[in-house]
Amino acid sequence: MFGRLHSWSRRHPAVVGLLWLAPFLLLSVVNAELIRSGNVSPLGRDLGSWGFLALATALVAPLFWMRRRPLAVFATISLLSFAQWLAGVQPLFFNLSVLIAMYGVAAYRAPRWAIGALLTSELGIFLALVRLPGEFEGKPFASASVFVMAIWITGIYTSTRRRYLEGLEERAERAERERDQQARLAAAAERARIARELHDVVAHNVSVMIVQADGAGYALGGGDPDTAREAMRTISATGRRALAEMRRMVGVLRADDTTEEYTPQPGLSQLDELVARVRSSGLPVDLRIAGDRQALPEGEELTVYRIVQEALTNTLKHGGPGTRATVEMEYGARELLLRVTDDGRGAAAPRSPDGHGLVGMRERAAVFGGSVDARPRPGGGFQVTARLPVGEPAAG
Structure with missing residues (x-):
């Protein structure tokens, strides 16, 4: 008041x-x-x-x-x-x-x-x-002094209270600035990580092209033009995918880290393994895939994998005992719909003040022109919904 x-x-x-x-x-x-x-x-x-x-x-x-x-x-x-x-x-x-x-x-x-x-x-x-x-007489003076002191003490209390409120406002503004700064730092770190992973994907594609080019050369030298043509087609398709990945990297700053080991990046084929690991951690997970599966660029597969991984990790942390989760993937004509839901505590779950998983999800999806929406479910629990385009060439 x-x-x-x-x-x-x-x-x-x-x-x-x-x-x-x-x-x-x-x-x-x-x-x-x-x-x-x-x-x-x-x-x-x-x-x-x-x-x-x-x-x-x-x-x-x-x-x-x-x-x-x-x-x-x-x-x-x-x-x-x-x-x-x-x-x-x-x-x-x-x-x-x-x-x-x-x-x-x-x-x-x-x-x-x-x-x-x-x-x-x-x-x-x-x-x-x-x-x-x-x-x-001293008595009237003493009574008047008590009245004066009461007013003075009220003023001192008002000053103390005002300074306290101003301090609270200043701390709130500082906390808001620090929160925004932490979010920007988290986004920059996530972009750097995305850049490293996309670099690995492109490096893989280039390696495939080199191997196919060598094979085509041997096939031509051995008088097998059909094998050479097939190798050249593979090189062409792989090159287009690599070019698309490179174009998606424009504007993403890559932090140099020469000590990081080169390791294969996960994709949709590793989703079953991810779900199995989460189940072994004590969270029952149901994986459902609908629609005609389409081939996605390695970077986009990695994005889907990381979104599922982050969503299930959050459920493990905040869902509470007895929580169940469902991972649904639906392939459409122009987009892939990914939905990860749980029946845990939802909005009542405590959130880590320094967690930036949702920022990372959105950054990853934005690289491919997609979006991520994360919010508590009306009936309880939490839901992460991601939409990623499929079957579209990279913007040049």
Whole structure:
């Protein structure tokens, strides 16, 4: 509640200033009218109704700028009150604006200024009591001091609370910036990994082309043109696939890592092995494939494999006991639909703050012009849906 009021007051400083002024100005007009009509006699020097109204306005009006210039407002009201004391005009109800200005200094300025404002207010209370009829007594001064201290402590609490809320806002903004930075770093790391894997795929295709070219040369030398033609067709098809993979790599920065071993990259033929490993880890998985299977580039097969791997790994981490998962692949005329679902805890599952698996999925799919959607299921559980184009040449 306090936090919402603080935020609203920061957005509307002029309205807050008017709220401070409104009751004092209203009482000034009423009191001035009572003095003018003779129903109330002023204490001390008679300023007249208009003089009284002018003094009250001068004491109250600076409060409008209290939030923006609390020191100047406190100094102005204090000096006016001191001049009023010197002129022999008795304290008025509107001299309480000194205490409100003191609250503003305690709430919006450093502690040393707050202490100075407190001491000044205490001095004002002392001077006012000395000038009142009768002898000065310590008891009224003590009671007034307690009242002044209560207002001052309220201002100090407001200052502490405001600084605390500002600290929370700053930490939240910093955490948001760090989260965005971590997401960008994760995306860059995933792009680098994709680039390395695609490099391996292209290297494999080039190796096949070299072997086929050597075979074609031997076939031509041995008088077997049919075998040579078949080898050349294989070289042509493999070259087109390699070119498509290379084109997909444009814009993907590859981080140099000469220590990483060359290992064959998995594809759709290894999905059964992946599912078997996940089952052995304690997660029942059902694999379903529908439609006429189509040949995909090695890089796209690798992307499908990694998406399934990441989705099942997340289910193992967050699904909870008794969870079951289903992997569905459906080959269409122009796209491959991949859906990995589970019946685990879904939205109620705790998520790792430093996990970037979903970022990696989307980055991989985007390389091939596809998309990934991951969200909790309405009836419970989690679902990852990926759509990848098939049967389309790489954009040149």
